[in-house]
Amino acid sequence: MTDLERHAYDVLVIGAGGSGLRAAIEAREAGLRVAIVCKSLFGKAHTVMAEGGIAASMGNSNPHDNWQVHFGDTMRGGKFLNNPRMAELHAKEAPRRVWELETYGALFDRTPEGKISQRNFGGHEYARLAHVGDRTGLELIRTLQQKIVSLQQEDEREFGDAEARLKVFMELTITELMHDGGAPDGPVSGAFGYWRESGRFVLFDAPAVVLATGGIGKSFKVTSNSWEYTGDGHALALRAGAKLINMEFVQFHPTGMVWPPSVKGILVTESVRGDGGVLRNSEGKRFMFEYVPEVFRGQYATTEEEADGWYEDPEHNKRPPELLPRDEVARAINSEVKEGRGSEHGGVFLDVSTRLPADEIKRRLPSMHHQFLELADVDITAQPMEVGPTCHYVMGGIEVDPDTGASSVPGLFAVGEVTGGMHGSNRLGGNSLGDLLVFGQRTGAGAAAYAAAASKDRPTVIDASIDAVTATAEEPFQREGGESPYTLHQELQQVMNDLVGIIRREPEMQEALDKLADIRERAAHLSVEGRRQFNPGWHLALDLRNMLQVSECVARSALERQESRGGHTREDFPGMDAKWRSVNLACHLDPATGMVQLTRQQVPTIRDDLMHLFERSELEKYFTTEELADFQDVRQGEDDQS
Amino acid sequence: MTYDGHFRVWRGDDGGELVDYTVEVNEGEVVLDIIHRLQATQTPDLAVRWNCKAGKCGSCSAEINGHPRLMCMTRMSIFEEADTITVTPMRTFPVIRDLVTDVSYNYEKARQIPAFEPPADLEPGEYRMAQVDVGRSQEFRKCIECFLCQDVCHVIRDHEDNKAAYAGPRFFIRAAELAMHPLDARNDRATFARDQQGVGLCNITKCCTEVCPENITITDNAIIPMKERVVDRHYDPLVWLGNKIRRREH
Incomplete structure (x- = not known):
């Protein structure tokens, strides 16, 4: 191992998006030595792409808002499959985490009173999203990045070394987690990876590892996700012995660009609809009125007049159906296109030009204006946009303890999109950035506490483990004449897009599993040219293994769940089935064969006080009669006692 | 096609x-x-x-x-x-x-700028700022750190030896952003821009503004105001006297 570079830290954070940075800040502020590893340059993580805002019930725009209302919205959005403790913590702590960003220097848009302005978004009862125009993610990542720099400046003053307690390893990819003494079911003891630039191998010894790697979108052809989203953390956790839950739930954002082909999938923010944009089909009809599902009937406007009145007077009008949760809108667009009422390039029309003055559009949606003008020759202040669904977010991920972010593997923590449970079967817009901050803080604290306790008896990495993971990483160079990783990746994306996409059918998912097995077999024989120094072909070859494992989890879970709910729509089982509401599908790797295994487990029970935030009549839409046998509406109960 | x-x-x-x-x-x-x-x-x-x-x-x-x-x-x-x-x-x-390319120069310059200093008398949640005031700094926070402004700036593009003393347009807008932040507790941003960032070396050819993909008006809205603040602070006799008396620079 002469070529091996080695570092020792208390906490290793893998991923430098919002969740990883927030976790690192917390662990460092607890006094520990923290390393952050990221595949790109510092400050380029996918969080930068988040546009709309951070959902937090600060009540700046509507004083009726509070954590209970936010909790209720989150549960409805997730169709009550959410881990209720996560949804509760998120709703309670999000305001604090947003205000904290201001102390780091963040500059949100303001209300006339000078408070943080909050905007409307799908599924949120009140205007709730703290935002900066339509570039909130950039503000979030830059603010956290600058906070990290400020902590490094403190260390510079105190120790004469800016990186004494917090160091960012940029353009470094982790390929495997290490276990104490090499025992595959033991606690984690660090991670192994390579510098993307030089190809040199690196080992991190660390008792606590935080996975903050984001999502899996690069397994799909049409996606809003960047190349980094190859499911690394999901796959690392699987191979380390952790469980993934809810992997069948993949969010297709209703509005991605559809033309020109090279930009297909790039996100068009939900803020366009939150700020008044409407969806029309090729006949000019606002079709969303036809698609309000039974569970949301009564909460959304039924006429254009009422919907339009809501923007000015939300007390006396119901919300426009364009602001239904994302899964509903994506399915509706899909149906319109399928029934021949789509646009020229296979989307529908999203129009804000007839709804707001041009100056207002440029002020509220500057990057959308820029993006369409530059990439599609469309001026959104004068013309409608063509949009269609794009793979955007995975609700499923590593099962963690809500309070600390700990996975079932000792020393292994996870936070953000790589975790499962918080968003149930469908995430509301704006709840992702809140998730990163709330659970970033909690997971950083959880990992720090664990690492501090483990400091006396640090877990070890043995040489045999290092030899094994080195050999795996080098394999693609050892073979000649195999297929190119680019070819296999394109095939994988096509399979997932066509066969496990927005609308799913049993025979197609069976076919997908067969094809995934075939690609997996061929991937085991692929070969890569050149050397280890900055070699994108080699990088993709290693990422491909992760994408294949994660894709199999998605396909197997999707085949198993015989109902439609949130980000999982079965043409052969179109309805939501209350019996499935309490079921989490969990994936793990069989230790003997290394193959994905599926088990069923119970969704954590919702505490009584949280259940009573809803009326029985609403719960009846989601829960079985048996589950509600003892449930009484609070008000009704009070009446009985009086 | x-x-x-x-x-x-x-x-x-x-x-x-x-x-x-x-x-x-x-x-x-x-x-x-x-x-x-x-x-x-x-x-x-x-x-x-x-x-x-x-x-x-x-x-x-x-x-x-x-x-x-x-x-x-x-x-x-x-x-x-x-x-x-x-x-x-x-x-x-x-x-x-x-x-x-190796862009570590930019990360080193970023680390030299004193961070935002929160106001001592306000708790989280108590910050009140007018949109018109935050708007000025928000323009600079649109920066996506592509470093094209740094690339095109001839002060460092053609003179490697200037790099040590010169932070470049990306970090002049960072300094301006903090100087114009309504609640930043420091008031030495202009001094820093002069002494540590070398803003004086910029001779306002506006190449940076031209290449900015975010259309940030780097020269007019950030660099020139920072140069003016340097002048106001250090060469205006009344300000000089006031600073001597109040010793507000820290």
Whole structure:
């Protein structure tokens, strides 16, 4: 191992998006030595792409808002499959985490009173999203990045070394987690990876590892996700012995660009609809009125007049159906296109030009204006946009303890999109950035506490483990004449897009599993040219293994769940089935064969006080009669006692 | 609408060379699409940075026919089919390989700027700022750190030895952002810009403003006001006397 570079830290954070940075800040502020590893340059993580805002019930725009209302919205959005403790913590702590960003220097848009302005978004009862125009993610990542720099400046003053307690390893990819003494079911003891630039191998010894790697979108052809989203953390956790839950739930954002082909999938923010944009089909009809599902009937406007009145007077009008949760809108667009009422390039029309003055559009949606003008020759202040669904977010991920972010593997923590449970079967817009901050803080604290306790008896990495993971990483160079990783990746994306996409059918998912097995077999024989120094072909070859494992989890879970709910729509089982509401599908790797295994487990029970935030009549839409046998509406109960 | 495009791409490190490629171009594509097609079909080890492919992350900076640009926002339709398009790495930074440069200079400069200092008398949640006041700093916070302004700035593009004393346009807007932040508790931002960042070396040719993909008015809205503040603070006799008496600089 002469070529091996080695570092020792208390906490290793893998991923430098919002969740990883927030976790690192917390662990460092607890006094520990923290390393952050990221595949790109510092400050380029996918969080930068988040546009709309951070959902937090600060009540700046509507004083009726509070954590209970936010909790209720989150549960409805997730169709009550959410881990209720996560949804509760998120709703309670999000305001604090947003205000904290201001102390780091963040500059949100303001209300006339000078408070943080909050905007409307799908599924949120009140205007709730703290935002900066339509570039909130950039503000979030830059603010956290600058906070990290400020902590490094403190260390510079105190120790004469800016990186004494917090160091960012940029353009470094982790390929495997290490276990104490090499025992595959033991606690984690660090991670192994390579510098993307030089190809040199690196080992991190660390008792606590935080996975903050984001999502899996690069397994799909049409996606809003960047190349980094190859499911690394999901796959690392699987191979380390952790469980993934809810992997069948993949969010297709209703509005991605559809033309020109090279930009297909790039996100068009939900803020366009939150700020008044409407969806029309090729006949000019606002079709969303036809698609309000039974569970949301009564909460959304039924006429254009009422919907339009809501923007000015939300007390006396119901919300426009364009602001239904994302899964509903994506399915509706899909149906319109399928029934021949789509646009020229296979989307529908999203129009804000007839709804707001041009100056207002440029002020509220500057990057959308820029993006369409530059990439599609469309001026959104004068013309409608063509949009269609794009793979955007995975609700499923590593099962963690809500309070600390700990996975079932000792020393292994996870936070953000790589975790499962918080968003149930469908995430509301704006709840992702809140998730990163709330659970970033909690997971950083959880990992720090664990690492501090483990400091006396640090877990070890043995040489045999290092030899094994080195050999795996080098394999693609050892073979000649195999297929190119680019070819296999394109095939994988096509399979997932066509066969496990927005609308799913049993025979197609069976076919997908067969094809995934075939690609997996061929991937085991692929070969890569050149050397280890900055070699994108080699990088993709290693990422491909992760994408294949994660894709199999998605396909197997999707085949198993015989109902439609949130980000999982079965043409052969179109309805939501209350019996499935309490079921989490969990994936793990069989230790003997290394193959994905599926088990069923119970969704954590919702505490009584949280259940009573809803009326029985609403719960009846989601829960079985048996589950509600003892449930009484609070008000009704009070009446009985009086 | 598909045609064979002619490309010359920098391969190798500082001692590398331009290599000619003929590669398929389709309607609606951008330069980054073509670089990706080269990777997938002809040169699997062509090194390039990119992330979002939507002009939001600032990773895919390069020089296209000599102009600093984001590859993801440079549409092929601005060229003629017969043109040869030359893609080279940013010249101001050392080449690591192909189109990837060592941009660590920027991270070092970022670390030298004193961080936002929160007001001592306000708790989280108590911050009140008017939109018109935060708007000025918000313009600079649109920066995606593509470093094209740094690349084009001739103070460091043509004079390597200036790098130590000069922070560059990206960090002048950071200084201006903090100076104009309504609640930043420090009042030495202009002094820092003069003494530590070398803002005086900038001679306002506005090249940075021209290449900014976010259309930030770097020179007029940040650099010139910072230069003016330097003058106000250090060369205005009344301000000088006031500072001596109150000793507010820290």
